[in-house]
Amino acid sequence: MAHVVIVGAGQAGAAVAAKLRALGHDGQITMIGEEPSPPYQRPPLSKAYLLGEMEEERLWLRAPDFWGQHNIALKLGTKVTAIDTGAQTVTVGGETIAYDDLVLTTGSTPRRLPAAVGGDLGGVYTVRTLADVDAMRAEFQPGRNLVVVGGGYIGLEAAAVARKLGLNVTVIEMAPRILQRVAAPETSAYFRKLHGDAGAVILEETGLDRLVGDGHVSAVRLKDGRELPADFVIAGVGITPGAELAEAAGIAIENGIRTDETGQTSAPHVWAAGDCASFPHNGGRIRLESVGNAIDQGELVAENIMGAGVVYQAKPWFWSDQYDCKLQIAGLNTGYDRVVTRQTEGEAVSYWYYQGDRLLAVDAMNDSRAYMVGKRLIEMGKAPDAAKISDPATDLKALLKG
Template sequence: MRIVIVGAGQAAASMAARLRASGHDGPLTLIGAEPVAPYQRPPLSKGYLLGEMGVDRLLLRGEGWWAEQRIELRLAERALRIDPAARVLVTDRGHHPYDALALTLGARPRRLPVAMGGELPGTHVIRSLADIDVLAPELRAGRRLAVIGGGYVGLEAAAVARKLGLEVTLIEAAPRILGRVACAETAALVRDLHSAHGTTILEGIAISAIAGTERATGIQLTDGRHIPAEIVIQGIGVLPETDLAATAGLALDNGIAADGFGRTSDPAIWAAGDCASIPHQGGRLRLESVGGAIDMAEAVADNILGASRPWQPKPWFWSDQFDTKLQIAGLGTGHDRIVQRGAAPSASVWYFRQNRLIAVDALNDPRAYMIGKRLIEAGRSPDPDAVAATPDLKALL
């Protein structure tokens, strides 16, 4: 069986490794548009941007591993279209017949429209190694940075910039930072952390444009204020990469629509990672996380080989900001009660829905994270009052 994987990120590398480990002995090709072998993305906005990690530490596999595993790694090659009838992937460098095709295309960062200055020199996004290689030399002490968007990527970039000595203003159009991904209690802890380190955070105010003609000079707010800045980072989320799937006629729904096994509307084509969504609790779930990419890719690899193993998401995430590690287990969407234990610098926030534990945010509290994660994955829910009152969280197990 000829298997072709398109996309060269975490999901692709995990899938290729699982296929070989599970006994697939046939041709296996991995095709990526970037000129770099599969690498970790989370450190890009943390250690790599700060200059504490080199490219060699980002790589998911050593240089010789791909050849040892007889995986044909084709880099700097862009997929153009799929011919589902002929089962052929067409790239800018040739044709690749397949028996099974896996789309692990990831996501691309959103940008503001050109009319709003979204493409001006001096504006940046954070998604790829190339993005950081362009941004990092600009982050020099004393310069002014404006970050658009108060999600995790924007906050991580703001933290790095403050550590490097820049003046940082972060602007969030929603009423508060982390509005889409965390409760108000967690957002307050993170806001206080940034304020203590000198970041200016503006919430509940939209921007009308990135100012400048030849180059970005700041941010124009809708209330008339101007925020001067030599550098602008757009941290306004990502869009799943679906163009290749769309031109092939595959079903789309919050990304490339896959079933619970990772199979798309074409039985020979599979999807995993940030680009893919699966049925979940009456809707569709698309996880933008390393853990989700690894777990789904391994399940899809098994299913390509005939396992018929549905993927059961077990969401977990993390974010490093200043001297704080935020670890998250579960999905807090739809919570109706919050229990907070402790205060900065070490605290945990527990999410409940109808008295069922659904998520935990832990700031510098790895014990709370591990216990919460074990409870969620086991489907066990301690009483919310017990979470608040017990001196030793281990008793909840």
């Protein structure tokens, strides 16, 4: 019976294992994860879990007995140190495990601030794992000073939690605006105002010189010479794909583990899915860091291990919760040349990204209808006239029929 080994016990790995069993795979399945916890969802870590509104057990992707009931062997708290694609084995500690198919769902790793600028001081955190958040939770006490380095979604989510808990929060962003890499100026302005209204300080075009402290951070010195008091610091400066293991095994790398449209890597019987994998998309190659991609790509790899030969058609979607705002994003805005604003009654607003006459993406703030309709339109290849989108009287659902 074919043995499928999955390296990485996160969202993508769990999707592969569960889908294989759902499709009738009756061979061995072994899932290996570095963390001691069973597979869990990461997005709530910087939101509900950090706020104390969600218990650890609610993070788990499956009930604890699911894995045993489906004969899926979990090896947790352990690390794969080598892959031999010729012998079709992985090394885990002193053990060698043979595979018929290997799936790499090795995720991604947060970039840390360099030791040269004080990144190795105590009180400096990243937000990626359950252990990361557990380590910093005691820091979130009213009146304390938090400096967030990086104005991306992770940093802004942590800043929102801190303000809700009564901390003094400053976000520093080296680029001219927060969210510059991922969103239009309109979306950046929306969240700049949201955080400002909540009492957070947003400093854009502001570089970090170094963290100051004797063993533990006490201040953040900026490039312009200012010093900000800091009881602790959260670095939200991006992530890198978990491709080291694959690269050491001679598997092709291109902004992550390179796969074809079926999820197969350059090595026979080796697949990749989730944050770590780059794949063909619209004549180019992309890597998506999202729950939706991890699930869809993981399930597709499971289907193809079973012989389906299915090609991956990504349908990107993302979300972020900050204060009382739920941001939902459909599509990818790469290459947009104009943004159309739709403002309806109340706090709902959405920004629609166009490239010429083609609709690329939608950012919807507290507007689930705009998100759902936008997502459907993008998947259908439809692009409504911009004047209709901007007119609050337009029935969005009617655009699906046009």
